[in-house]
Amino acid sequence: AEQFDPATHPHRRFNPLTGEYVLVSPQRSNRPWQGQIEPPQLTVLPQYDPKCYLCPGNERAGGQINETYEHTMVFVNDYAAILPPPSPIAPAAPHPLLATQPVDGQCDVLAFHPRHDLTLARLAVDDITRIVDEWIAVYKRRGTQEGIKYVQIFENKGTMMGCSNTHPHGQVWSLGEVPSIPYMELASLARYAMNPNVAPSHAPRGPFGRPCLLCEYIHFEVSVSESQSRVVVKNEHFVALVPWWATWPFEILLLPRLRHVPSILHLTKEEKLSFANILSLVTKRYDNLFSCSFAYSMGIHQRPTPPKDECTDSDNEANIAHLHVHFFPPLLRSASVRKFLVGFELMAEAQRDITPEEAASRLRACSEVHYLDS
């Protein structure tokens, strides 16, 4: 009988964070593409754009004038999706299936740098460290506000991913409820930690005296697997890899690899530098893959709030979170041909065309010097 070859034969892989499968169809990558061609992602931009609402000194949509900031700038979103408390009490549901849950919180915008033309991929590691510091500050500030249960930090990069301003920036939405996806991930982590059938390996231990799902997974990828075929890059404290269960073509999961770290607030000074360093290495490789400003959605998953910087047993449940960053980039074949997660993917199951191992190998082969700087 024929040997199973994951690089040729369709198969499914399980995502233990979401509990869903992904259908891997490597043979599909030969199919000709006659569909939508993405417009070129602008790479040469002015350092200052008088019409940009994020450039220093300019006027924003709400009429405020931006500081002439030198590093980062944080402000409340002028078109926030969630508003500060109190929200009025919702009426009784007319039927149990039609319940309304009021939700409040705050939406912040974080400009990464005064220069209009620089992205994470082109910023110095020092500048990225300042962004990490700002993330920690906003996580702490919003997370200690009464009623806030989760602080979601994310970045939409590129018009293809719904970004409406090329000025380098991210967002922070803080909510009075743990949103569906982190909620599900936290439940998966807790279930794994409490499953008596899981034999603990030599991976670092977290809450409940056992390795968490992600400590266990990363330990396998970095210290047990001989091929290390999904690892893209690692540094002193972090690793970036294309996870076994990746959905997006060049999806990356980036996380601390040596110990269980529940949130960005738990990072030591050295780890913080490592974090900034690997964010730079990953985004440079992304841009170099197709010599373009690589589009993606990026998000940080971590401990629900209130933030704590210690790990005590009474707080095991919340600290089961293992800080990680997801990068979901849509490009598949070139700077202009993306993967569409549509029909089958929306109705039935995630589906990918190249294997995670092939994606990791191509990202590994990319230079760490940005193509515009070399």
Add this chain to the structure above:
Amino acid sequence: AEQFDPATHPHRRFNPLTGEYVLVSPQRSNRPWQGQIEPPQLTVLPQYDPKCYLCPGNERAGGQINETYEHTMVFVNDYAAILPPPSPIAPAAPHPLLATQPVDGQCDVLAFHPRHDLTLARLAVDDITRIVDEWIAVYKRRGTQEGIKYVQIFENKGTMMGCSNTHPHGQVWSLGEVPSIPYMELASLARYAMNPNVAPSHAPRGPFGRPCLLCEYIHFEVSVSESQSRVVVKNEHFVALVPWWATWPFEILLLPRLRHVPSILHLTKEEKLSFANILSLVTKRYDNLFSCSFAYSMGIHQRPTPPKDECTDSDNEANIAHLHVHFFPPLLRSASVRKFLVGFELMAEAQRDITPEEAASRLRACSEVHYLDS
């Protein structure tokens, strides 16, 4: 204190099919849009395109010549994501978190009509009835093949939704496993049916002698709710509405409203005509909303296979499925401005900017005569 107004105040709604929430932020629809503008969706196309691989008599990618078909045409996808059995046995997992599940099945393509320029919205109801017949035939044919557990029928319409050929067509992927999303929906339906705390209403009864989740929901929307504010259109046997928990701006859920129908194979002759009729009414309204060929992903959820056309108690578990069609269209403000489900939505939770009630009201206001034909 202020009164809660769902058309003004951010809130969350629960999707009982997926178990996830959607964040509704109606106040966001005022925000200016400076992001990506979609290219015009072509509406005037030739009736026959010599380069189209779906037009009658033309050559396909694999070299086969299409029949000179008069109604519909079905063939195996030349670039199938799943291949027929047997698939080779997968090697043992190097770690329990890295298991490989081989999967086989079949991918079919279904050309809706010989005319290159007609979509569901512009086909006669007679022609749509033939498509429904073809769906029933393929559901039956693939569903009785050994090892097949689910037949996923879907359509990607418009380049915006990853469609690479404007010739009207859909796809059918049949798999040896129930894919993640229908699996989850079926589990939700079963959980609801077996929940002793749910008091049955006057809704039609299904398996286990009780109304299923969808029978119950539809009964409320169509027969109890006074405002009927989410109903877009109904006919003798079907209803199309913007569900309470809709994620996509003009999302529609279309389903039989008078009795529990597990699959398209269970449809009576009259119901089949009603089905074709309402598919026509919905797609016409969609095109008329922004006077364009409205993009969407559409998919049919129904009973896992093998197909059965009777409802016996021993088969309650599979027949808990209630046939329904999801339409997920991305356009939000106009023919050229879409909603991006990115950053926060991919990392945290679905989010929408106009209420389902507002979306339904705008779709209700659309004409049932296609704008190109009036």
